[in-house]
């Protein structure tokens with residue numbers, strides 16, 4: 001049986017191209033038992049859509065998400081009553097399930113709410129555009145430096161108690177800027193731009209730093225992918241210049257639903273991750289939150305940042321294909337999709353198949369009509385009748401000691 005040369009064997013003098021993603025170095029920020037940044041695997045988050053006052057519904061929603069791999073769950077907290085309810089939710093989770101890292105979303109004039117909820121959650125997310133909300137005046141079209149600074153001072157006073165509380169409890173804060181809700185003074189000063197988003201985050205970071213608090217995660221979400229890309233890139237660049245190393249939480253807001261929602265999220269989140277930017281992600285779909293988790297993992301798996309499932313390599317099929325590729329891929333997947341960590345290729349023919357298996361651990365390749373060949377890496381191990389292909393593939397994996405029962 002033949003063994004194919006590895007591509008690098010034939011090009012010994014060419015320097016190998018680096019295919020690894022080099023992640024931006026960030027400080028570790030602890031959120032319950034999960035660490036964001038500091039070289040830890042990219043963390044997957046989502047948000048329940050139950051009303052936080054519905055304690056049992058929220059506990060069930062959080063549990064559902066956590067059980068399928070969501071590592072940090074966010075709840076919305078529009079009032080002090082909701083903030084108190086989070087305390088009950090946390091207790092009930094611990095009694096009936098297990099502690100789950102929780103984040104509370106605090107919006108308009110949220111100081112009192114944030115202070116209450118900070119007692120119960122592991123991280124508080126504030127939106128700089130709304131935390132101290134200045135009502136837009138219809139006749140205003142600019143801010144003087146004095147007005148700008150006056151509001152800055154009000155923000156500092158309002159933020160300080162929350163920062164002190166989080167600092168003393170060893171908890172974290174997300175400074176979550178949204179393109180759609182920039183503060184008016186930022187809009188007038190920097191425009192509706194990525195610069196305005198970055199300056200908005202930096203203002204809050206500086207206040208936190210002056211209070212000796214650095215358990216920060218930053219996000220700069222937008223519903224338009226090019227805006228979101230520019231904002232995160234600029235933030236990473238500005239932080240590098242300023243010697244800041246805060247982890248980034250990536251997301252495309254209002255991505256919508258279905259195929260386009262997933263593609264839009266992947267275009268934004270995946271592009272940045274490929275550049276090494278991003279420490280935690282949330283895919284925001286207008287669907288049940290459980291639908292977001294597989295998308296997150298697929299993005300991370302495709303980029304080789306996390307391995308949470310079997311990686312299947314399959315050719316698109318063409319006139320040379322020797323069997324029904326779609327059916328066989330489905331069968332192979334059914335039989336092996338619990339073998340997390342393996343790469344398995346299903347290729348239609350031996351002409352191009354073995355060379356294009358991308359160094360899969362095992363290959364199932366059309367050999368001649370009615371027969372397939374099984375590969376271990378680049379080594380052809382045996383030719384078997386097609387109707388025994390899947391069974392023999394399992395036998396091969398078993399013989400290698402890499403099989404586990406589903």
Ligand code: SF4
Nearest residue numbers: 315318321348349353
């Ligand atoms: S591997 Fe063979 S069957 Fe599959 S697309 Fe390529 S040439 Fe066609």
